[in-house]
Amino acid sequence: MKSVVIHQAGGPEVLRIEERPIPVATATQTVMHIRAFAVHRYEVLTREGGSPSVKFPRVIGIEAVGEVAEPATNSSLKKGQRVVTINGGFGREFDGSEQEYALVPDDQLHAVEFDGSWAQMAAYPETFYTAFGSIKYTNLKPGQSLLVRGGTTGVGMAAILLAKVLGLTVTATSRRPERLAKLTALGADEAVLDDQGTLATTVQYDGVVDMVGAPALEDTLGHLKAGGTYTLVGLLAGKWLWNQFDPFENLYGRRYATIFDGTVYDSWMQEMFQLINQHHLEIPIAKAFPLDEIQAAQTYVMQHDRPMGQVIVTTD
Numbered sequence: 001m002k003s004v005v006i007h008q009a010g011g012p013e014v015l016r017i018e019e020r021p022i023p024v025a026t027a028t029q030t031v032m033h034i035r036a037f038a039v040h041r042y043e044v045l046t047r048e049g050g051s052p053s054v055k056f057p058r059v060i061g062i063e064a065v066g067e068v069a070e071p072a073t074n075s076s077l078k079k080g081q082r083v084v085t086i087n088g089g090f091g092r093e094f095d096g097s098e099q100e101y102a103l104v105p106d107d108q109l110h111a112v113e114f115d116g117s118w119a120q121m122a123a124y125p126e127t128f129y130t131a132f133g134s135i136k137y138t139n140l141k142p143g144q145s146l147l148v149r150g151g152t153t154g155v156g157m158a159a160i161l162l163a164k165v166l167g168l169t170v171t172a173t174s175r176r177p178e179r180l181a182k183l184t185a186l187g188a189d190e191a192v193l194d195d196q197g198t199l200a201t202t203v204q205y206d207g208v209v210d211m212v213g214a215p216a217l218e219d220t221l222g223h224l225k226a227g228g229t230y231t232l233v234g235l236l237a238g239k240w241l242w243n244q245f246d247p248f249e250n251l252y253g254r255r256y257a258t259i260f261d262g263t264v265y266d267s268w269m270q271e272m273f274q275l276i277n278q279h280h281l282e283i284p285i286a287k288a289f290p291l292d293e294i295q296a297a298q299t300y301v302m303q304h305d306r307p308m309g310q311v312i313v314t315t316d
Contacts, residue, residue, distance in 0.1 A: 001019070001020055001021070001022050001099060001100040001101050002017050002018075002019065002099060002100050002291055002292075002315070003017070003018050003019075003020045003059050003095070003098070003099035003100070004016065004017055004018075004059060004060075004098035004099060004291070004294050005017075005018045005020075005057050005058070005059055006047055006056050006057060006058055006059075006060060007056055007057045008056055009047065009048055009049030009056065010047070010048065010049075011048070012047075012295035012296075012298055012299050013295065014047065015047065015098075015294050015295050015298065017291070017292065017294070020099070022069075022100075022101045023101060023102070023103040024070070024103075025070040025071060025072050025073065025075075025103070026072060026073065026103075027072060027073040027074050028072050028073075028074060028105060028106055028107075029072050029103045029104060029105055029106060030068060030069075030070065030071050030072045030075055030077055030103075030104055030105075030106045030109055031068075031069040031070040031101055031102070031103055031104075032064065032066050032067070032068065032069060032083060032085065032101065032102050032103075032104050032109065033066045033067050033068070033069040033100070033101055034064045034065075034066040034097055034099060034100060034101060034102055034315055035064075035065055035066040035067065035118035035121075035122075035314065035315055035316065036064070036065050036066070036118040036119050036121065036122035036312055036313065036314045036315065037061050037063055037064040037065065037097035037098070037122050037312070037313055038063060038122050038123060038125075038126065038127065038154075038310050038311065038312055038313075039061075039297045039298060039301045039311040039312070039313055040062070040126070040301065041301055041302060043060050043061060043062065043091070043298070044298050044301065044302055046060050046092070047060060047298065051092070053092065053093075054092050058091075058092075058095065058096075059091065059095035059096050059097075059098050059099050059102075060091045060092070060096050060097075060098055061090075061091040061096035061097030061098040062086060062087060062090050062091040062092065062096055062097070062126065063084070063085065063086040063087075063090070063091075063097060063122075063125045063126040064084070064085055064090075064096070064097035064102065064122075064125075065082070065083075065084050065118060065121045065122045065124075065125060066082075066083060066118070067080055067081060067082055067083065068080060068081045068083055068109075069101060071106075072106040074106070075106045077106065077109060077111060081111050082111065082112060082113070082114060082121075083109045083110060083111050083112070084109075084110050084112055084121075084124075084125040084269070085102075085104050085108050085109050085110065085125075086125045086126045086129060086264055087108075087126070087262040087263075087264055088105065088108040088262065088264065090102075090104065090108065098291070098294060098313070099315075100291070100315045108264070110264070110266050110269045110270075112269065112270065112273045113273060113277060114273060114276070114277065115277075118314060118316070119285065119288050119312045119314055120282065120285070122310075122312045122313075122314075123154075123282065123283060123285055123310040123312065124272075124273070124276060125269075127154040127155050127158050127283070127310065128158045128162065128272055128276065128281075129264065129268065129269060129272060130155045130158075130233060131155045131156075131158035131159035131162055131209070131233075132158075132162055132268060132271075132272045132275075133268060134155075134159060134209045134231040134233050135159060135162055135163055135166065135168075135207075135209065135231075136268065137229060137231045138206075138207030138208075138209065138228075138229045138231055139207075139229060140166075140168055140206055140207045140229075141167075142166065142167025142168065143167060143168075143169070144168055144169070144206040144207065145168065145169045145170075145171065145205040145206045145207070146159075146163050146168045146169070146170050146171070146205060146206065146207045146208070146209065147171050147172075147173070147205040147207070147208045147209070147220075147223055147224075148160055148163070148170060148171070148172040148173065148188070148209050148211075149173050149194070149199075149208060149209070149210045149211060149212050149216070149220055150173065150174075150210065150211025150212050150233075151172025151173055151174055151183045151188060151191070152172075152174045152176070152179050152182070152183065152308050153211045154283060154309070154310050155211060155233055156172060156209075156211050157186055157283040157284075157308070157309075158281075158283055159209050160172050160183065160186055160187050160188050161186065161187055161279075161281045161282075161283065162272070162275060162281070164187045164188075165275055165278075165279045165281065166275075169189050170187070170188045170189050170190075171188065171189060171190040171191070171192055171201075171203070171205065172186075172188040172190075172191055172192070173191070173192045173193070173194045173199060174191065174193065174194060175193075175194045175195075175196075177193055179308065180192075180193060182308060186283075194212070194216070197215055197216040197219055198216075198219050199219060199220075199223060201223070203223065204222075204223050204224060204225045204228075205223055205224060205225060205228065206225055206228050207224070207228050207229050207230075207231070208220055208221075208223065208224050208228065208229070208230045208231065209231050209233055210230065210231065210232050210233060211233050213232065227255075228255070229255040230255070283309060283310065284307065284308055284309030284310070285309050285310050285311075285312055286300075286306055286307045286308065286309035286310060286311055287300060287306075287307075287309075287311055287312075288311075288312040288313070288314060289311070289312070289313050289314075290313070290314060290315075290316075291313055291314070291315045293313075294313060297311055297313050
């Protein structure tokens with residue numbers, strides 16, 4: 001089988017395709033035939049050496065869609081069953097998605113129903129699950145309002161779609177004026193310009209899902225109603241620390257949540273795919289690449305002016 005193995009941190013050239021034997025199932029690990037996966041910017045960071053916990057050589061990639069090739073001895077999964085996997089050390093503590101087959105702990109595989117192509121299916125697991133979890137944490141009810149800060153990201157677009165079918169009123173933001181109309185076309189009730197960290201509105205919302213993070217934190221929280229929940233999802237600005245931040249002033253009367261623990265609940269995954277299938281939810285795919293072009297795929301995902309949407313790699 002083909003595996004993209006990184007032996008040392010570096011540029012795209014360290015993504016080298018090697019031939020490895022197909023793994024064999026164990027009592028608790030199932031062999032997954034990987035059909036497709038999404039490429040993310042943070043995986044480029046890992047490739048460059050920005051994830052100290054990841055030790056090379058490693059096959060990276062934290063999510064995949066495919067089918068069961070050989071079930072674990074104690075598995076309830078069946079050969080040929082469609083499955084997805086995300087997080088849980090996949091692509092970080094053990095070899096991940098950038099290969100044709102992977103040995104995955106059985107409890108980290110989720111059997112789901114989806115009738116579309118493998119490339120379409122690969123757009124969902126990590127991106128939609130992150131969005132779905134962040135909405136869950138806001139504890140909003142139908143009719144309440146949600147602010148999606150960073151609406152043109154993959155998670156942001158997924159949050160818009162999921163929030164709307166859950167009955168929420170959605171406002172989404174972008175730092176690029178030309179993309180505001182694309183957010184309303186996707187389904188947002190309103191699109192607001194993020195002008196250098198300040199939103200062009202005075203409205204407050206019942207909940208916030210934030211993909212931007214620390215530099216705009218005080219402005220974001222200023223748009224959250226008392227009693228509302230702020231959920232931190234991403235760090236588009238590339239800054240982790242909240243410098244000169246007064247939690248008593250900014251978080252008083254509000255709740256804070258983050259979804260960085262990596263926990264994946266099968267019940268949430270099933271509920272999410274039911275919504276996807278029932279409402280035919282989909283976000284754009286910017287471009288799809290074959291596995292042989294993994295270097296090009298990782299270069300493309302980092303391009304600033306590329307089209308909105310997921311970057312997908314297929315193994316067929």
